[in-house]
Amino acid sequence: DVKVTQSSRYLVKRTGEKVFLECVQDMDHENMFWYRQDPGLGLRLIYFSYDVKMKEKGDIPEGYSVSREKKERFSLILESASTNQTSMYLCASTNSGSYEQYFGPGTRLTVT
């Protein structure tokens, strides 16, 4: 069973704080993704990574950065959290050549 875990289910942070969201997968997947989910907008891709130390911008990278130092771990960083970053954040992973993305349980971030 593929497992994708995220460090927190719920997180409350203040405006201006630096926020780290961690995602770990245990199936040696090459590709990892960060999405945010907002009502009426579906999932929007923030960043993805094809390999260690590699990253690509998605649709909405502004205000975010990522880090992939190890294959199993993909971190999403909010350098200075703002209220418009209040959202559900979903991490996913997949192997090249595989058609299925496996999603983590999500982190609901509230920025006050």
Add this chain to the structure above:
Amino acid sequence: ELKVEQNPLFLSMQEGKNYTIYCNYSTTSDRLYWYRQDPGKSLESLFVLLSNGAVKQEGRLMASLDTKARLSTLHITAAVHDLSATYFCAGENNNDMRFGAGTRLTVKP
């Protein structure tokens, strides 16, 4: 750029009825996915459609793909309350996946 549109966004239906959710996409897509999401939970993969004319069925759900029309449908047969959830379609090109806004389905007894 691949854009994916779903409709309807909200669907309320009686148990036992049939209905279809539509997913249109704007450019060529290598694959088309359907996911289910229950409240407070993450996304669960339902179907992956790879080629024109592909049809997949699981229980009361059947998904199909028409690449010429750039349309996928998710058909619900004889709905039951357990199918209440939000359903997302997503298109993919070269690992770039784009999601529709989701269809929130409520099945009423």
